[in-house]
Amino acid sequence: xxxxxxxxxxxxxxxxxxxxxxxxxxxxxxxxxxxxxxxxxxxxxxxxxxxxxxxxxxxxxxxxxxxxxxxxxxxxxxxxxxxxxxxxxxxxxxxxxxxxxxxxxxxxxxxxxxxxxxxxxxxxxxxxxxxxxxxxxxxxxxxxxxxxxxxxxxxxxxxxxxxxxxxxxxxxxxxxxxxxxxxxxxxxxxxxxxxxxxxxxxxxxxxxxxxxxxx
Amino acid sequence: xxxxxxxxxxxxxxxxxxxxxxxxxxxxxxxxxxxxxxxxxxxxxxxxxxxxxxxxxxxxxxxxxxxxxxxxxxxxxxxxxxxxxxxxxxxxxxxxxxxxxxxxxxxxxxxxxxxxxxxxxxxxxxxxxxxxxxxxxxxxxxxxxxxxxxxxxxxxxxxxxxxxxxxxxxxxxxxxxxxxxxxxxxxxxxxxxxxxxxxxxxxxxxxxxxxxxxx
DNA sequence: CGGTAAGCTGACGGCATGACAGGACAAGTG
DNA sequence: CACTTGTCCTGTCATGCCGTCAGCTTACCG
Numbered sequence: 001x002x003x004x005x006x007x008x009x010x011x012x013x014x015x016x017x018x019x020x021x022x023x024x025x026x027x028x029x030x031x032x033x034x035x036x037x038x039x040x041x042x043x044x045x046x047x048x049x050x051x052x053x054x055x056x057x058x059x060x061x062x063x064x065x066x067x068x069x070x071x072x073x074x075x076x077x078x079x080x081x082x083x084x085x086x087x088x089x090x091x092x093x094x095x096x097x098x099x100x101x102x103x104x105x106x107x108x109x110x111x112x113x114x115x116x117x118x119x120x121x122x123x124x125x126x127x128x129x130x131x132x133x134x135x136x137x138x139x140x141x142x143x144x145x146x147x148x149x150x151x152x153x154x155x156x157x158x159x160x161x162x163x164x165x166x167x168x169x170x171x172x173x174x175x176x177x178x179x180x181x182x183x184x185x186x187x188x189x190x191x192x193x194x195x196x197x198x199x200x201x202x203x204x205x206x207x208x209x210x211x212x213x214x215x
Numbered sequence: 216x217x218x219x220x221x222x223x224x225x226x227x228x229x230x231x232x233x234x235x236x237x238x239x240x241x242x243x244x245x246x247x248x249x250x251x252x253x254x255x256x257x258x259x260x261x262x263x264x265x266x267x268x269x270x271x272x273x274x275x276x277x278x279x280x281x282x283x284x285x286x287x288x289x290x291x292x293x294x295x296x297x298x299x300x301x302x303x304x305x306x307x308x309x310x311x312x313x314x315x316x317x318x319x320x321x322x323x324x325x326x327x328x329x330x331x332x333x334x335x336x337x338x339x340x341x342x343x344x345x346x347x348x349x350x351x352x353x354x355x356x357x358x359x360x361x362x363x364x365x366x367x368x369x370x371x372x373x374x375x376x377x378x379x380x381x382x383x384x385x386x387x388x389x390x391x392x393x394x395x396x397x398x399x400x401x402x403x404x405x406x407x408x409x410x411x412x413x414x415x416x417x418x419x420x421x422x423x424x425x426x427x428x429x430x
Numbered sequence: 431c432g433g434t435a436a437g438c439t440g441a442c443g444g445c446a447t448g449a450c451a452g453g454a455c456a457a458g459t460g
Numbered sequence: 461c462a463c464t465t466g467t468c469c470t471g472t473c474a475t476g477c478c479g480t481c482a483g484c485t486t487a488c489c490g
Contacts, residue, residue: 007436014436016487036341038253038279043477052439057479064253118340125333125396126251136403143404160427167406167414174397175390181340182389188351189358191382199382206421212375222468229467231456258446267470272448 007058021059023049033115071134074113078138085145096213099201110180143173172207222273236274238264248330286349293353300360311428314416325395358388387422
């Protein structure tokens with residue numbers, strides 16, 4: 001599928017090279033969790049990986065290039081978020097469960113990848129098309145499924161005609177992503193993690209169906 | 216209110232000094248809009264302001280310090296967002312209008328300050344307390360008002376008891392902020408600006424009152 | 431064992447950082 | 461007008477990271 005892994009100067013990477021490359025990615029990933037993106041230096045990543053800066057530049061054009069790589073890997077996993085909505089229904093009690101599981105799965109994914117997602121979010125907000133595309137890849141699966149659900153309910157007359165399914169779905173997905181990034185923020189509003197989830201699920205359910213869930 | 220403006224080495228800044236300082240802030244602000252935060256260098260800001268890097272360091276400890284200054288100024292203005300909710304009602308047609316005006320005002324504020332808000336968001340997400348506090352200052356006013364509205368409706372029995380007002384309010388505010396930061400993203404989902412607003416207002420109304428608006 | 435390509439690094443010019451001392455400038459004083 | 465005072469700005473410098481290259485080492489293959 002993807003051709004061979006190549007170094008910046010065009011050579012194909014062998015087993016050893018790929019290991020080094022991966023180690024650099026792992027170390028970068030770790031550094032992103034522990035220090036501000038702005039302060040992540042090539043030399044630190046290289047030191048942490050027990051190699052030299054020159055080696056880093058053999059595999060990546062710059063820090064951003066390596067970050068994109070990590071983000072791509074994550075986006076590939078993130079595409080699996082679709083499963084949270086595949087074959088689910090929004091009617092009755094199972095609708096409430098669908099909402100809850102969507103919120104759960106989404107927050108969990110974000111929690112696991114928060115460091116890299118922060119950077120992706122920033123890049124996308126700054127207008128960088130590459131980051132923007134990656135963000136889309138992750139959100140699109142969920143967003144499209146949600147939009148489809150809403151559109152279907154709409155065609156059955158169970159949702160108002162003047163609702164734009166894509167807009168509502170996008171807003172809900174953006175909400176989930178934002179809340180996940182700033183979970184700590186809620187504690188200072190006196191909201192605990194456990195309380196947050198059902199309330200998010202409520203909002204999702206309200207947004208999709210226009211009705212309160214029957215629990 | 217705030218004591219005199221001081222240079223890094225403790226001297227009080229005069230009229231000329233304050234002008235230079237402000238010019239540096241303005242130029243930094245402009246650079247943040249046009250290039251990635253990570254790539255904003257002191258030397259560029261100084262050049263743009265027609266001064267030298269050394270001058271910059273006379274007024275600010277580093278780029279981040281200056282960014283915080285800009286963010287504080289913005290947060291002060293942002294506190295005015297409370298007005299969007301003061302004395303408003305959520306009943307009937309005026310409830311729908313309240314939601315619309317909140318969305319409008321919020322998006323407008325975000326659009327005006329998007330560059331600096333991106334950086335604040337990133338800093339807050341990375342766990343920097345100073346940025347976090349500024350983000351709070353802006354969101355708190357809106358959030359508290361919203362939470363109060365919900366709590367009031369709840370006490371009248373018009374909203375379910377198991378709703379946590381602060382959680383719902385926080386999620387809605389986070390949604391508005393996120394959508395504002397990624398407005399461009401919606402166009403690739405085929406959603407136009409003008410369509411977005413009423414759908415956001417709908418979600419806000421649903422979240423606060425638990426019911427569809429009567430238009 | 432020799433050839434070839436992959437893998438890594440020391441070293442270097444270039445540039446941003448951040449500190450300092452001293453010069454330029456405005457304003458008040460005799 | 462000369463002199464003083466305190467603010468304001470910049471030239472310069474040591475330091476450290478960036479990004480590149482030539483060249484050395486290692487692994488694989490016939």
